[in-house]
Amino acid sequence: MSTETVEQASPQADAPPRAASESTVASRVALLLPFARDDAGRYALAALLSTLGTLCQLGPFYVIYLAISALLDGSAGGDYLFGLAWAALALVVGQYVLMGLAMLISHRAAFGTLYRLRLRIGERLGRVPLGKVMSKRSGEIQRTLSDDVERLELFLAHAIPDVVAAVVVVVASTIWMLVVDWRMALAAVAGLVVAFALMNHGMRASQGKMGGYMAAMGRMNGSIVEMVRGLPIVRMFNRTDATFAETQDAIHGAAKYQADWGKAFLPLYTAFFTLTSATAITIVPVGLLLWANDAIGATELLFFFVIGLGYGGSVVKLQDFAAQLTVLSYGAQLINELKDAGELPEADHDAEFRDASVEFRDVTFGYGGADRDALTGVTFHAAPRTITALVGPSGAGKSTVARLICRFFDAREGAVLVGGTDVKEIPFSQLMRHVSFVFQETFLFDDTVEANLRLARPDATDAELEAACRAARAHEFVTALPDGYRSRIGQHGSRLSGGELQRLAIARTLLKGTEIVVLDEATAFVDPENEVALQAAIDTLVTDRTVIIIAHRLSTIAGADQILVVDDGRITERGRHEDLISADGLYADMWRAFQSTERIALGEAVHKADPTSTMEPT
Numbered sequence: 001m002s003t004e005t006v007e008q009a010s011p012q013a014d015a016p017p018r019a020a021s022e023s024t025v026a027s028r029v030a031l032l033l034p035f036a037r038d039d040a041g042r043y044a045l046a047a048l049l050s051t052l053g054t055l056c057q058l059g060p061f062y063v064i065y066l067a068i069s070a071l072l073d074g075s076a077g078g079d080y081l082f083g084l085a086w087a088a089l090a091l092v093v094g095q096y097v098l099m100g101l102a103m104l105i106s107h108r109a110a111f112g113t114l115y116r117l118r119l120r121i122g123e124r125l126g127r128v129p130l131g132k133v134m135s136k137r138s139g140e141i142q143r144t145l146s147d148d149v150e151r152l153e154l155f156l157a158h159a160i161p162d163v164v165a166a167v168v169v170v171v172a173s174t175i176w177m178l179v180v181d182w183r184m185a186l187a188a189v190a191g192l193v194v195a196f197a198l199m200n201h202g203m204r205a206s207q208g209k210m211g212g213y214m215a216a217m218g219r220m221n222g223s224i225v226e227m228v229r230g231l232p233i234v235r236m237f238n239r240t241d242a243t244f245a246e247t248q249d250a251i252h253g254a255a256k257y258q259a260d261w262g263k264a265f266l267p268l269y270t271a272f273f274t275l276t277s278a279t280a281i282t283i284v285p286v287g288l289l290l291w292a293n294d295a296i297g298a299t300e301l302l303f304f305f306v307i308g309l310g311y312g313g314s315v316v317k318l319q320d321f322a323a324q325l326t327v328l329s330y331g332a333q334l335i336n337e338l339k340d341a342g343e344l345p346e347a348d349h350d351a352e353f354r355d356a357s358v359e360f361r362d363v364t365f366g367y368g369g370a371d372r373d374a375l376t377g378v379t380f381h382a383a384p385r386t387i388t389a390l391v392g393p394s395g396a397g398k399s400t401v402a403r404l405i406c407r408f409f410d411a412r413e414g415a416v417l418v419g420g421t422d423v424k425e426i427p428f429s430q431l432m433r434h435v436s437f438v439f440q441e442t443f444l445f446d447d448t449v450e451a452n453l454r455l456a457r458p459d460a461t462d463a464e465l466e467a468a469c470r471a472a473r474a475h476e477f478v479t480a481l482p483d484g485y486r487s488r489i490g491q492h493g494s495r496l497s498g499g500e501l502q503r504l505a506i507a508r509t510l511l512k513g514t515e516i517v518v519l520d521e522a523t524a525f526v527d528p529e530n531e532v533a534l535q536a537a538i539d540t541l542v543t544d545r546t547v548i549i550i551a552h553r554l555s556t557i558a559g560a561d562q563i564l565v566v567d568d569g570r571i572t573e574r575g576r577h578e579d580l581i582s583a584d585g586l587y588a589d590m591w592r593a594f595q596s597t598e599r600i601a602l603g604e605a606v607h608k609a610d611p612t613s614t615m616e617p618t
């Protein structure tokens with residue numbers, strides 16, 4: 001495994017992409033062009049057709065020029081003018097056909113590119129460290145796959161043909177004008193030079209504001225998502241005003257940023273458009289002056305009036321593209337990051353799997369970007385068919401231990417062994433045949449109950465599904481659903497309670513039947529009935545398996561074969577319940593705290609069941 005792979009595979013890759021504002025127009029284009037590489041022929045053809053189409057667009061101006069000059073010098077006959085009219089019509093039709101073909105070809109190529117890009121990212125996501133996919137930026141991954149990839153269509157299908165055509169037209173017209181009369185040509189481009197100088201100044205000024213703009217937009221989006229997600233809680237505690245005030249503030253902040261930016265940019269932008277569309281400002285006076293001094297003929301003057309005034313439109317297209325570049329290149333950076341995300345190196349043949357043990361040998365691990373390690377020198381051995389409970393304060397490193405067993409990430413130092421073999425030597429699919437994990441946040445697809453269960457074992461019979469659900473105490477609530485096992489469970493299981501979701505996840509794990517289970521016990525369930533059922537499901541799950549459990553319940557902890565107290569990334573105490581109680585350390589403190597909260601919960605349950613009970617919740 002190369003050092004480079006390790007670094008890429010680490011969550012370091014989660015660092016935000018370099019702000020697009022730091023880059024130049026050329027580097028942004030360079031970032032986008034490789035996306036067109038695999039279909040370069042078709043994009044080139046589209047650009048060629050679009051260029052011809054744009055030249056056809058300029059053609060009628062030239063026809064008018066020919067007609068007027070013929071009228072001026074008296075050589076215009078009826079047939080000649082009629083021929084010119086047909087030529088103008090042919091040019092318009094030609095423009096329509098060529099542009100249509102260019103768009104057709106560029107769109108077909110673009111959709112093919114986007115299709116392959118999404119496949120590649122999807123395939124890569126299947127192999128990158130799971131921890132990366134499940135990190136905080138999973139929303140960003142989703143947005144990149146949908147929005148940022150989609151936005152590339154703008155560049156591939158529209159910008160490539162349009163911009164190439166605009167560049168060709170601007171360059172060709174300028175050369176043509178230079179050949180006809182260099183003084184008039186300079187007059188024609190003078191306004192454009194000033195326009196571009198202004199625009200360049202504006203873009204530089206706005207680049208400095210880009211970071212702030214992105215931050216203001218990010219804050220607004222985050223605040224809105226947070227508000228919508230937390231709406232039930234906010235309403236319950238009557239905190240709507242306070243929460244909306246924060247969201248409103250974020251919206252105002254973003255709006256103000258946009259308004260300020262607009263104000264700063266508006267005069268320059270308006271000047272740019274005026275100058276590019278009003279080349280007459282320079283062409284007409286300079287032309288008339290030269291003509292009055294007999295330095296230019298009437299025909300040349302006419303040529304510049306027609307061609308010089310007509311090509312500003314192509315310049316505006318270039319500017320439009322430059323304006324889109326920031327957003328496009330920002331998305332392109334995110335796409336590249338995903339497309340080329342490092343993979344965890346995988347063994348190519350099944351490893352020896354001696355028993356159902358799990359072992360950590362002096363494991364040290366740190367998340368990229370964090371200033372301290374999440375785990376330091378962690379060593380333990382979980383013998384087959386025993387329960388190891390991980391307990392400790394929030395942020396101590398318990399979930400990190402669980403993640404390393406499932407190989408979401410690789411340890412930086414030391415080794416994680418499953419079945420007596422280093423996980424790095426076990427192909428991921430083999431590891432997953434032996435290890436299951438159940439998280440607090442159970443993920444279920446918006447599909448039927450049975451489809452979600454069969455993820456674990458597609459060939460499971462209906463009877464096996466039912467047996468697993470009975471064992472996980474899920475059968476009853478599943479059969480109470482309108483269509484039983486064929487009921488859809490809503491997005492992310494929204495039609496089920498948290499306890500029910502975790503019981504379904506346990507049923508799924510039972511169905512998979514692995515001998516090692518990593519379980520993050522759900523922390524809180526208000527409903528005591530759910531609590532009892534879930535405990536029974538967990539009891540079934542942990543029987544006769546090697547279980548590493550992030551434990552929050554007294555019964556699970558007290559019944560564990562081994563308790564590991566994790567504090568600040570290290571195992572500070574270990575042993576059975578009684579040993580740790582007599583040691584009177586952190587575990588004993590935590591135990592006393594557990595007991596009092598458990599008593600409160602029990603008191604609430606008894607009180608609900610029998611309001612006359614004297615066992616009051618405290």
Ligand SMILES: Nc1ncnc2c1ncn2[C@@H]1O[C@H](COP(=O)(O)OP(=O)(O)OP(=O)(O)O)[C@@H](O)[C@H]1O
Pocket residue numbers: 011135136367368370374392393394395396397398399400401
């Ligand atoms: N994806 C991540 N990127 C960066 N740091 C992380 C990430 N996940 C966890 N951490 C940090 O690593 C440390 C250990 O976190 P971990 O989630 O393992 O703790 P925990 O004991 O499971 O906490 P909790 O009981 O609150 O879930 C914490 O400081 C946490 O902030």
